[in-house]
Amino acid sequence: QEAAKDAEERFGASSAFANLNAEHAAKAVRRSAFDNFTQPEDIQHERCLVKVVKHPCFERVAMAATLLNAIWIPIDIEFNAEPASDASQGFFVVENIFLLFFSAELLLRFMGYSSGCNAIRDPPFIFDAVLVSMMVLET
Numbered sequence: 001q002e003a004a005k006d007a008e009e010r011f012g013a014s015s016a017f018a019n020l021n022a023e024h025a026a027k028a029v030r031r032s033a034f035d036n037f038t039q040p041e042d043i044q045h046e047r048c049l050v051k052v053v054k055h056p057c058f059e060r061v062a063m064a065a066t067l068l069n070a071i072w073i074p075i076d077i078e079f080n081a082e083p084a085s086d087a088s089q090g091f092f093v094v095e096n097i098f099l100l101f102f103s104a105e106l107l108l109r110f111m112g113y114s115s116g117c118n119a120i121r122d123p124p125f126i127f128d129a130v131l132v133s134m135m136v137l138e139t
Contacts, residue, residue, distance in 0.1 A: 047112075049108065049111050049112050050112045052108065052112075053108055053109055053112040054112075058108075062105055065098070065101050065102070065105075068098075069098050069102075072094060072098065076091060076094075076095070079091075095139055096139060098135070099132075099135050099136065099139050102128075102131070102132050102135060103132055103135075103136075105128075106125075106128055106129060106132050109125060109128070110125070113125075
């Protein structure tokens with residue numbers, strides 16, 4: 001209150017500083033928050049794909065595949081001396097299964113974004129894209 005009185009004395013009642021007090025600031029913040037609030041009917045329903053990608057089962061399956069791949073890598077290194085193109089059929093099949101799974105997961109996650117720019121701004125997505133690209137180049 002003292003600040004408002006001081007501003008009124010210094011700058012006059014018609015000044016922009018005349019309304020400088022905590023009560024006015026709180027009202028302005030509430031009004032701004034209310035004006036910027038999106039009503040539930042304005043919110044677009046999430047696409048089905050977004051729900052799938054955000055579902056805990058999808059995350060669990062992706063984590064399980066990552067764990068299996070982490071277990072498979074040392075097995076591949078230990079028992080497969082050949083490069084990926086010359087590997088025995090079993091190693092070739094398993095590598096391609098992991099490649100297809102991680103590529104499909106990346107594609108689903110990419111399609112779950114509202115725009116491609118959002119995907120490019122997401123560091124975990126970029127990291128996964130680099131890893132899948134490396135798998136493609138290796139295989």
